[in-house]
Amino acid sequence: xxxxxxxxxxxxxxxxxxxxxxxxxxxxxxxxxxxxxxxxxxxxxxxxxxxxxxxxxxxxxxxxxxxxxxxxxxxxxxxxxxxxxxxxxxxxxxxxxxxxxxxxxxxxxxxxxxxxxxxxxxxxxxxxxxxxxxxxxxxxxxxxxxxxxxxxxxxxxxxxxxxxxxxxxxxxxxxxxxxxxxxxxxxxxxxxxxxxxxxxxxxxxxxxxxxxxxxxxxxxxxxxxxxxxxxxxxxx
Amino acid sequence: xxxxxxxxxxxxxxxxxxxxxxxxxxxxxxxxxxxxxxxxxxxxxxxxxxxxxxxxxxxxxxxxxxxxxxxxxxxxxxxxxxxxxxxxxxxxxxxxxxxxxxxxxxxxxxxxxxxxxxxxxxxxxxxxxxxxxxxxxxxxxxxxxxxxxxxxxxxxxxxxxxxxxxxxxxxxxxxxxxxxxxxxxxxxxxxxxxxxxxxxxxxxxxxxxxxxxx
Numbered sequence: 076x077x078x079x080x081x082x083x084x085x086x087x088x089x090x091x092x093x094x095x096x097x098x099x100x101x102x103x104x105x106x107x108x109x110x111x112x113x114x115x116x117x118x119x120x121x122x123x124x125x126x127x128x129x130x131x132x133x134x135x136x137x138x139x140x141x142x143x144x145x146x147x148x149x150x151x152x153x154x155x156x157x158x159x160x161x162x163x164x165x166x167x168x169x170x171x172x173x174x175x176x177x178x179x180x181x182x183x184x185x186x187x188x189x190x191x192x193x194x195x196x197x198x199x200x201x202x203x204x205x206x207x208x209x210x211x212x213x214x215x216x217x218x219x220x221x222x223x224x225x226x227x228x229x230x231x232x233x234x235x236x237x238x239x240x241x242x243x244x245x246x247x248x249x250x251x252x253x254x255x256x257x258x259x260x261x262x263x264x265x266x267x268x269x270x271x272x273x274x275x276x277x278x279x280x281x282x283x284x285x286x287x288x289x290x291x292x293x294x295x296x297x298x299x300x301x302x303x304x305x306x307x308x309x310x311x
Numbered sequence: 312x313x314x315x316x317x318x319x320x321x322x323x324x325x326x327x328x329x330x331x332x333x334x335x336x337x338x339x340x341x342x343x344x345x346x347x348x349x350x351x352x353x354x355x356x357x358x359x360x361x362x363x364x365x366x367x368x369x370x371x372x373x374x375x376x377x378x379x380x381x382x383x384x385x386x387x388x389x390x391x392x393x394x395x396x397x398x399x400x401x402x403x404x405x406x407x408x409x410x411x412x413x414x415x416x417x418x419x420x421x422x423x424x425x426x427x428x429x430x431x432x433x434x435x436x437x438x439x440x441x442x443x444x445x446x447x448x449x450x451x452x453x454x455x456x457x458x459x460x461x462x463x464x465x466x467x468x469x470x471x472x473x474x475x476x477x478x479x480x481x482x483x484x485x486x487x488x489x490x491x492x493x494x495x496x497x498x499x500x501x502x503x504x505x506x507x508x509x510x511x512x513x514x515x516x517x518x519x520x521x522x523x524x525x
Contacts (some may be wrong), residue, residue, distance in 0.1 A: 102361040102398070103384040105377065128398075153441040156384060163437050175438050178360060179402030179445030186399040197406065198448040202425075202479035204432075205444065247395055248361050249378040254397040282397075299377045 078239040079291045080270060084114035087264045087292045091120050091229050094147075098185070098230040098256040099127040099137055103156065104300035106249035108233040108266050109136045111292075113310055115231070116143050124148045126185070126227060128178060128252060130155070130162035133304035139311070141165065148172035150225070152181050158304060176225075177205065182255060184225035189258025189287070194223045230260035233297065234283070237267035238274075241288025242281045250282065257287040266294040314507025315488040321456050323348035324503075325486045326355075328454070329412050334358055336405070336446060338415040339383045341456045345414050358410055360442045362401050365393025382442065405442065406449040413450035415443070417457050419472040422498035422519040424482045426455065427474035440477075447478035459487035459516050466518030468492065468499060489513050497522060 081087045088111060091097065097115075101107030116139055123146050130149055131138030140146060142161040154173060155163050165171040176184065177199050187195055196219035200206040210221040232253045235246040243265060245253055257263045270293040303310075316324065322344035329335060329345075331353040337343050346368070349355055357366040360382040367388035370376070375386045389395075404410055417428040426447055429440045447453055457467050468485065484502070485492040490513045491502040499521040501513060510523045 102382075103380060105361070105380045153439045155437050155439050166437055167435065173438075175440055177440050177444040178398075178442035179406050179449070182398040182402045183406075199406065199445045201448065203444060203476045205440065245395075247376065247378040247389070248359075248363050248380050250395055250397050251361050252398045255399045301377060 079241045079285070079289060080239055081290050081292050084110045084266065084292050084294065085117060087111065087290050088114045088118055088231070091115065091118065093120055094122045095120070095228040096124040096126065096226070098227040098252070098260055099125055100230065100232040100251065100253040100256050102128050102248070102251040104132060106233050106245070106251050106253060107136050107300050108231045109298050109300060109303070110294045111231040111264060111266050112136045112140050116140055116145070116311055119145070121145050122147045124150065126150045126225065128152050128181065130159055132156065132158040132300055134161060134309040135303040136300050136310070138162065139309070141171065143311070146171060148174065150174040150176060150181070152176055152178035175205065180222050181225070182252065184222055185252065185259045186255045188224035188226040189255055192224060194221050196221055225259065227256070227260040228262065230256040230263045232257055232263060232265045234265055234267045236269045236271055236276060237265060237288075237291045238271050238276050238285070239291065240273055241265070241285030241291060242276050243267070243283035243288065244276060244280055245282055254283045257283045262289045263287060264290045264292070266292050266297065268295060268297060269293070314505065316505045317488070319344055319348070321486045321488060324491060325414055325454055325456055326350060328484065329353070329355060332356075333411040334364070334404075334409065336360070336410050336413045336450060338413070340416040342414040342416055343383075358401075358404060359387070360401055360405070362396050362398060363387070363389060363393060364396070364404070365390045367393075402442070402445055405445050408449060408451060410450045412452045412454060413446045414454045414456055415446070417455050417467065418474050419467055419469050420455050420457070420482050420485055421469055421472045422494065424480040424494040425472050426453070426477045426482050427472035429477050430475050432475045443477045447481040452483050453481045455482050455485045457485065457487055459489045459513070466516055468521070469518035489516065492521065500524070
């Protein structure tokens with residue numbers, strides 16, 4: 076019987092090696108896999124390239140991973156926000172790299188990787204500094220830039236309900252990058268609020284089919300980034 | 312000093328131009344106010360980039376759902392008939408031309424419809440683009456709501472943007488505190504003046520040639 080469950084977050088992230096590229100689900104606070112991120116901080120691996128829409132908030136979760144010196148490069152669309160301090164500071168000191176990607180291009184590059192499409196053309200960024208150095212081609216009389224797929228070695232994702240096969244459902248806007256990141260990583264690690272027996276998720280309701288998921292760890296009462304920040308928490 | 316429109320009046324004026332049944336994406340700031348001024352008898356469906364079509368107003372503080380936010384990272388609600396989806400689907404709605412209207416704030420907008428609203432390009436500034444470049448290229452109509460000038464009195468409606476572009480030639484209409492202005496083949500043209508504002512004032516505060524209304 077296929078069973079992708081692992082018993083702890085530390086076991087789930089134990090093999091992520093030096094220099095790995097890691098996708099981290101979530102958009103701002105919603106959908107951020109805080110427990111997996113904190114396990115990765117405990118694990119201590121360095122020189123990571125991290126793909127996320129943002130760069131974390133406060134000094135927990137993704138921001139804490141960055142603050143702990145484990146991230147060499149961020150690939151994201153919006154690296155600052157009212158509560159993000161860690162990345163902006165390191166960036167100004169020249170201690171972390173940034174690849175800025177428009178949000179829709181970021182999502183589509185991830186989706187393309189998961190779908191086996193090495194590149195695509197889009198009008199997004201045409202005529203802007205972010206198109207510099209990119210191949211331009213005309214379709215229907217309009218310029219488009221070529222964008223390559225964006226793959227990862229690992230994805231860390233938070234979901235609502237999972238079964239042992241890795242079928243997933245999400246909760247509201249916490250879904251965001253989860254389904255496409257699950258598709259685009261070689262090894263997808265998912266923390267789920269609830270793990271149910273196979274057959275308990277209606278096949279009509281599956282959002283991420285289990286084929287895209289490698290490891291499931293149950294985190295029944297996940298913390299939320301905003302709650303931690305409001306409580307003044309820091310990690311580690 | 313002119314009378315002009317308040318932020319709320321600018322938003323209400325923009326809402327008048329959005330057709331019934333439109334799918335609308337509202338930028339952060341004054342554009343968010345548009346949702347409070349839906350004209351009688353019309354329904355707009357609000358899209359937010361992080362995966363919700365059918366966004367409703369903010370919840371009471373004790374009714375917040377930590378998994379229900381908008382693209383500005385604020386807590387929101389979902390209206391009956393709303394749908395959730397992942398990020399690639401959300402941007403397929405934008406990039407595939409399925410969103411009817413996007414209302415954005417801006418730093419500068421040019422007489423040829425260029426918009427610059429994501430970066431000053433200043434050395435040391437941390438660039439952050441979000442979904443702005445996708446929205447301006449993909450949404451059918453791009454409306455801009457902005458004060459006519461900066462706090463220093465510099466024009467925001469200019470001949471050519473000096474800040475890095477978000478997209479070239481994409482803006483169709485601009486709502487300022489002084490006037491409604493169209494981007495036409497002949498450059499800026501006033502559509503309507505705010506109460507107590509005359510064309511000369513608009514012309515003097517615009518950094519490009521501008522035509523009066525017909």
